[in-house]
Amino acid sequence: MKALFGRKVCDLVELKELTHQAIKEGKKGQPYTITREVILKDAEFRDFAQDFFKDQPWISHEDGGMDQDGKIRCIRVVNIDTGEKVLVNTEGYDYPRYTGLEL
Structure with missing residues (x-):
């Protein structure tokens, strides 16, 4: 499995645009590799997807x-x-420092 990851991408709209351009x-x-899945309801997912710089309670420093x-x-x-899915590599931060879409 491969994905295109972006560093400090602000939201899902930008991530989709950057991924499309990279392809x-x-x-x-x-x-x-997937270490775990976080399942969110639509409203929670939209809130997450509108601001990737926001700390998330389901992210730990070990992720x-x-x-x-x-x-x-x-x-x-x-x-x-x-x-809809988003991949998150936190690199030890409390927010989605790197985000990607599954290809």
């Missing part, structure tokens, strides 16, 4: 980084109502 440029993404195989460790955040 157009032929970028292939980075391998990743993110790379595993021993060089894969990015991330949380898969799922909108339970729509199925």
Whole structure:
């Protein structure tokens, strides 16, 4: 599995635009592994997706980084109502420092 991750992307709209542009440029993404899933209701997911700089209570300092195989460790955040997903690599912060979409 591979994803294109953006650093300090402000929201889901920007993430989608950056991902679309990167695909157009032929970028292939980075391998990743899911450490856990966070399931949110639609309103919670929209709140999360409108501000990736906001600290999230479901993020801990242990989330993110790379595993021993060089894969990015991330949380898969799922909108339970729509199925939309965002990958989050916190790199030890309390907010989604790196975000990506599954390719």
